[in-house]
Amino acid sequence: MDVSWILDDLNEPQRAAVTAPLGPLRVLAGAGSGKTRVLTRRIAWLLAVNNASPWSVLAVTFTNKAAAEMRSRVEAMLEQPLGGLWIGTFHGIAHRLLRQHWQEAGLPRAFQILDSDDQTRLVKRVLRALNLDEKKWPPLAAAGFINRCKDEIQRPADIVDDRTPARRQHQRIYAAYQQECERSGLVDFGELLLRAYELWRDHPDVLTHYRERFQHILIDEFQDTNTIQYQWVRLLSGGQGDVFIVGDDDQCVYGWRGSKVENIQKFSDDFPGTQTIRLEQNYRSTGAILEAANALIANNAGRLGKHLWTDAGDGDPVQIYAAFSEIDEARFVAERIRQWVDTGGQRCETAILYRSNAQSRLFEEALLGAAIPYRIYGGLRFFERAEIKDTLAYLRLVANRDDDPSFERAVHTPPRGIGERTLDLLRESARIESCSLWQAASRLLGGGALSGRTAHAVRRFLELVERLDHSSQHQPLPERVSHVIVHSGLRAMYEEDKADKGEMRVENLDELLNVSARFIAHSDPVIVGIDPTEPDWLNAFLAHAALESGERQAGVGEDCVQLMTLHMAKGLEFSLVFLVGWEEGLFPHSRSVAQEHQLEEERRLAYVGITRARQRIYLCHAEQRRWYGKETRQSPSRFVREVPEALTQDVRSRAKPRLKTPPVVSPATTTAGGLHPRQRVRHAKFGEGVVLAIEGEGYHTRAQIHFPAAGGPKWLVVAYAKLDRL
DNA sequence: TTACGCTTAAACTTG
DNA sequence: TTAAGCGTAA
Secondary structure, eight states, rough: OHHHHHHTOHHHOHHHHOOOOOOOOEEEOOTTHHHHHHHHHHHHHHHHHHHOGGEEEEESSSHHOOOOHHHHHHHHHTTTTTTTTTTEEEEHHHHHHHHHHHTTOEEEEEEOEOOOOHHHHHHHHHHHTTOOTTTTHHHHHHHHHHHHHHHHHOGGGOOOSSOOOHHHHHHHHHHHHHHHHHHHHHHEEEHHHHHHHHHHHHHHHHHHHHHOOEEEEEESSSGGGHHHHHHHHHHTTTOOOOEEEEOOOOGGGGGGGTTTHHHHHHHHSSSSEEEEEEEEBOSSSOOOHHHHHHHHHSSSSOOOOOOOBBBOOOOOOOEEEEEHHHHHHHHHHHHHHHHHHHHTTOGEEEOOOOSSSHHHHHHHHHHHHOOEEEOOOOSSSOOOOOOHHHHHHHHHHHHHHOHHHHHHHHSSSSSOOOHHHHHHHHHHHHHHHHHHHHHHHHHHTTTOOSOOHHHHHHHHHHHHHHHHHHHHSOOOOHHHHHHHHHHHHHHHHHHTTTTHHHHHHHHHHHHHHHHHHHHHHOHHHHTTTSTTOOHHHHHHHHHHHHOOOOOSSTTTSSSEEEEEEHHHHHHEEEEEEEOOOOOOOTTTTTTSSHHHHHHHHHHHHHHHHHHEEEEEEEEEEEEEEEEEEEEEEEEEEEHTTSSSSGGETTTOOOOOOOOSSSSOOOOGGGGTTTTTTTOOOEETTTEEEEEEEOOOOOOOEEEEEETTTTTOOOOOOOHOOOOOOO
């Protein structure tokens, strides 16, 4: 069989991984080494060469976006839709299993998913019910404890009593919280995984079915798996079989969330006969960038070991800019971006990467001032916006009256005369009767326990939800959503809110309508992870809203400078990268320097940042910074010093490049690129033109070119401008 | 019950 | 600096 279409453009180790015999295989894939390519080709190889059925393949990715991309790539390669193939995140797959086996898993059929925001609110409620002071027992800490337990496969009963009051109290909170969830038919993110794990552990027939089905398991970003995900894979595979894992221990940056680098390290112990393949050739960055990254990460102990290399040439040295202040830093970045764009660079090929979201504001201002379009990733995503969550709360009540968190949210938005006192009454009654708030409200109304005015308000609310349900029950999803937006009074409430962001919120409500329409039109039930026969689209849509929190901002396709945190940048690449705020206390963050393993995680984050760059990189730090309203003197991050001086160039002192070999950019754009006056060239944006003059040499060569289509002559740095000679 | 002004504290973030 | 939480007035 001709398999060249799968293997042709792969290097040796990549090919070895794609064609490896069935069995446990670990691919250690460095940044930019073609990891995604290897994964998709492996799936194609299994299907086309091994004649595996799509039905027998399970692929796990880190995000929903990656899952969608992988599916479309494989389908494009094989030129057919692959319905039976399961691709998704651990959570998406767990959810799908639980929808299918809700009875065995001990869940109500219409169970709903709690996002972390909902979870924190619920924990707060539990704290109040237990009469605990929120100051002494911060809800976020309690929620963190619960999530850590679930990640470690621990139910309240499994928690070892170490006789510390804090742990005992947290265990109590966990138990009460869990009881609440079960009474309300709610499942948080950790619970999705834990239930799915218990489903297999406690139901051998179900496990056997999936073991026989999933002959091929592939997992991406394995360095970011946590304990339960690892154990779940072991359970499914039985510690053997065709398990293909890909990861990079140097890019594990989610330790604070339970990820265990050890998982990728100990995989070979738990899966006997594991083959390990290293992908070390980097196709992304220049030599100087890679060497900087290699030198930095070498300061970490206990790595699996890997040395990235490239045959692309050294490229520019790493630029280091010591700014006077945080304002100077932002101004400098904006100015350099301006230059880059003026010389033909694209804005969307540029990224400003920072440690924490709070740093973005100054760059926004500087870019705004320089009239450079930008896009910020971060902040609230679509399904996390207040107005959207308000609407979803009504929809969830429509789906399930016993959903207490949704009851609490909907009952006082918009305000309808039911306040804290009435709610306390309902909560107390619900606690005594151990029933839901909805049931408590009905009972209190029936028993005449409420005063006339309050009773009226509560009755109207209950009737409203009933009406929302019944009058739209047999209508398509978008109509139901629209019905809720209007008749809940949410739309009117936000329309009146002229001062604030009311207008935008109304737009978002309308957008929710569009989202629900698109969900019906485009959703492939297989991808969404629901049983295709599931008749209730409302439940499916609500699950979608919880699991896939949506794009952060519109305007994806525009040519904008990209602003995001280092975490978000993992997996992305840009020609020009600014790593800003490299100062002690900021990065590494002051809370991370005390513990060695946390410091190492910060260093991995720095490594991720550096390896995002293809051509040119700037490390920036400010000597003085206004932080939380106070002026502080800052010293450069230790990570700046960990980049060998031979690879760097200081911008401010205007020192000569210290790189011994003359900088080479890339074969296609070397020096003058064979340009001479009167030469005809083509530029991606400006069209055809004629070279008028050449100036400078080496990397800095500039050419003055007359572009009739762009209205006259322009100076372009040849190395950046990607000119085609004609 | 709701709205407003004062105090306080402050990563990264996917499902 | 900003955003969220809390106490007090309308």
